[in-house]
Amino acid sequence: MIRVLLADDEPLIRAGVRTILRSDPRIDVVAEAPDGRAAVELARSHRPDVALLDIVMPRLDGLAAAAEIRRVLPETAVVILTTFAEDDYIARALGGGATGFLLKTGDPDELLAGLRAVAAGAAYLSPRIAKRVITELAEGPGGRLAARATARDRVAVLTDRERAVLALVGRGMSNAEIGRRLHVVEGTVKVFVSAILRRLEVRNRVQAAIVAYQAGLVDGS
Structure with a gap:
């Protein structure tokens, strides 16, 4: 059962x-909040x-709430559900630890798929904005070629095995899916x-996935 906190x-x-x-039936809404502080x-x-948060809320906005939840409850995944797709919101959300x-304009099945994905340890971005994250936010001020070289x-610095895992993280796979692909247990x-997050000095799987795309580890990148 996936236990979800809903805030809007x-x-x-x-x-x-x-x-x-x-x-x-696999999702249980255990609590609802009318603002970020609650x-x-x-x-x-x-x-x-999973904490499912709107961005624009009173007392404490969703981005600040996401960062605070991730700080005090690192095992709780955070998903932002919003009508706003501005680059600044996306960057701040991912930088604050959202996975x-x-x-809100997306398909209901997309919402369910996203919650199941992050609960399983994967990252999930709305298909409508995933390409923007990779091609715009991931490139940095130096442009695509500079970003790829960096x-x-x-x-x-990663081992061959770590690079293989990173490539699969970049494809949005959960730990269980990666384990099946590489024939190792999920704990491994x-x-x-x-280790990858620590060595790349990134905060979450989304940021690691961006590095994987930039480095050309993911097919089509």
């Missing part, structure tokens, strides 16, 4: 999202698997991923 200041939006989530407090008490970014230098994959 609009009751009608919460009701609609709750209905979608409850259509999947979301942090409820996360502390309920310790959900998912979804749009990324290749960064992944050079978790150790590899932790």
Whole structure:
């Protein structure tokens, strides 16, 4: 069962999202918050698997709440669900530790797929913005070629096995899926991923996936 905390200041939006989530018997909405501060407090008490947060909320916005939840509850995955797809919001969300970014205008199945993915340890971005994250936010001020050269230098410190794991992280696979692909147990994959994040000096799987794309480890990058 995936235990979810839902935070949005609009009751009608919460009701609609709750209905979608409850259509999947594997998802349980354990708490709902009308603002960011309440979301942090409820996360502390309920310790959900996933916190699903709007961006624009009173008392504490969703981005600040996401960063605080990740700080106090590193095992809780954070997904941003918003109508805003501006680059600054996306960058701040991912920089604050969110592992998912979804749009309210997306398909309900996309929301369910995203929650299942992050609960399983993968990262998930709305298909409508994933390409922008990779091609725009990932390139940096020096442009694509400079970013690729820098990324290749960064992944050079990894072992061959770590680079193989990083490539699969870049493709959005969960630890269990990577384990099956590489024929190792899930716990071993978790150790590899932790080492990769530490050696690349990134905060989460999304940032690691960006490095994988920049370095050319993912097909089509």
